[in-house]
Amino acid sequence: MKSALERIQLAASSTTPSLVPVGLWMTAHPIQTLSQSAEEIAALTVTSVSAVNRFSKAAGFKGFGELKAHLGVEMQSVMEPVLKLGHAREEPELTEIAEAVRGAGEAPQIATVATWIMKARRVWFLGLGASSHLAGYAVHTLMPFVEAIEAVAGEGGTEEVARRLMRCGKGDVLIALSLPRYSRDTVHLVRFARDRGASIVVITDDQASPLSAIAHIRLLAPAAHGVLPSSAIAMMAVIEALASGVMTQNPDAVRLARDLAETVLAYLAPRSVSPENQNLEEEEP
Template sequence: MSTQAWSVSADQKFAESEIGRRITVLKTEGSASQRRLSDLILQDPVFVATRGIEDLSAATGISAATISRYVKEIGVDGYAQFRAQVAEAVHELIVPVSKLGLRFSAPGPGPGAAGESLASAHAQMQLLTDAEMLRAISTACKLIADARQVWVMGFGLSAHLAAILSLGLQPYREGVHSVVDLGGTEAAAARLVAVSESDLLIAITFPRYSADVVPLTRYCKENGARVLGLTDARVAPIVPHCSELLLAPAAHPVLSSSSLPGLALIEALVSEFIISDVENIKRSEKLATALACFVSG
């Protein structure tokens, strides 16, 4: 894929561009191959803007002829013009952060898997500090404060992120529930029966996305709850069912996804929530007193 990092705000801006909107329509309403193409283009428009039709065919497993028909369906005469329009849309949005391909081109031995992983984590963490992310965190804090109850849900590796978020919030407001606990998906669904229109669901999912999170997120939305999604891209499967989004990049040079940006975003969210209410000073004192007998140093 592309060797330049794609920021959270750039993801939204590309989706809202003229070419991005047309691609989004086919992602929702197109054939299976059109949806697959749309997913890749929305996730990595830099790749499309810098590669030929054969490269896109190899990346998606879709024939060049089918890609040409897709381009015409969008309203563009040919792939070269399509690539130029995508390039124009992303030109001002690409964050100039080199990724791992550039490291391999440097003289001397490669960094190895550990070095690649650490370099990738460092680069992606830098993408979380833009002004739009800070506004999104502020909005999320208000949703958490205003909700009657807060339900935090994540499956697979995202279950650990959900647990960290739940534990971070529980000392500072009542009614924070971890959805995924003993009993698996069926028990999680049973817990969510209590969700109402005054509640907030925080749904967390990163690649590989759990199939279970989508129907449960949709159920909560249909029952009137606000839904805050914490995921990696606007093409993630929970996005159509979310009221608000917090996006953290999750690419990793070896693993299916990285949890570090998501964890950093959770820590930032909890920190912002704690300082948003002066009463949390008293709650912090109570927490310190309660833990005093169980910690050392």
Template sequence: MKRAATTTASPLPYEGSRHQTLSAYIQARFDEFSRSQKDVAQYIVDHLDEAAFQTAEELARRANTSSSTVVRFSQALGFEGFPELQGAAREEYRRAHAAPVPGAGSGAPAAPLFSLDQSEFETALAADHVNVEETARKSSRSDVEAAIDLIASSPRVLIAGTDQMAFFASYMRHLLALLDLRAEIVASPSQEALGRLSRIDDETLVIGLSAGRPHPLVVRAMKLARHRKARTVAITDATLSEVAKLAQIRLYYSSNSPAFVRSHTALLSMIQALAYGVYSRDAAQYADRIKAFRLK
């Protein structure tokens, strides 16, 4: 149910709930928001560092919405406006990064990748470095192993990814083909792609790729897979994504970026790591297959 934005004197959630972080508060109330507000909520939860230090206009652009929606979302949470919400985001971010780095000794922070006077090029590389590290830290070993088991054992794999995700769907299919695994992609609402969706059954593994708000075609594939009792894996940069909610196994990657587009470095690393996980199950056998594939 859509909840009307308000600026009445309700207590600030972060101030009134010191035991609860801003991210946790947003997740608890997620179902109350409108569709556009959910885009903002999703982005803040998964990209807290950007929300903490960007303007409302920059945040709106990255969340594919308007700055007025960002303001209304802030008010729906009980804040007077975006600056107050940003203050809560900064406090949560600073608390999360106040802990010492494991293995650094004496609580010393890790050395920065570049000097403080970073160029734009170095800033983008540093963000990608952090994305890969954050993705690795947040990955559940049990979920990863379960995903690898499904990929290795499924008679048919269908990878759904449109627009910018189409490239990664195609690359994942290529890696699985090197291992002689049958994989197909759905990258557009073409007749051929819809035909592949129609063949989903209980022996199919459907892998949905998404960045931000998922494409309706990917959501459709996941819903159809659930209806036909197929196995499902979501690989997404949004923990509150509809694709993630529909999947049995959820793998999250970080896509923070100072640039004008999301970073997909961690996504590429995850896809390659999953393929290597399958390869390592029977390295000798797969090595022969790859050799034969290259000789064709």
């Protein structure tokens, strides 16, 4: 079934000429549509209240009220940052954030996913938009301990991601990251990978996330924030918990960690000696 916005767009391109101005305005201003009355939209489009209601019916709704109700549900995640800024609280909810992080990092499915990662032919981390940075961090953390791992994070656009995922298939694990506001392309790409036989793990904020229904395993990372569209803190906790799980299951983890430390040692700057420690060193006989 088409979304409310898609129905508005379709009607705007196929309705009678007298209703086209209403459809084009709603298509260009879906958020403003939610805050305007039929009278206000009629004035903005130089039409009439009757035209606004007739266009709503042409789009498949009973009237303008039902159009706004359906559109409002769809636009909720888009509007939340605006509403949050209007009611921003002075004190951050540190206790709630800490509880979310602790719960996300202790999810019982993490050990199962860690086992999947260890046994996979290849591991893919998929993240678009803000989630692309988290996908990159996940691969950065796991790369020393997983032989075949890759981030597909939107470099070159969605078409390039799809091309790279052509190599994804049976025996692979794809871990998709998605926080509000959700990316439609991420949903399409995850479904594409699942159809090719990959095992799908989704790290997202809520069971209502559009990725939840596609996942074989879902790890929840609450993302509520007082001002920002979403918080990535809990997702970072899940990523680090996965890395810990993989490292503890890898029998060569100690050797690999030692080799990594020796490899990067030449590129690391030494810690400076604090005045207090310097004084202690000078006093030693």
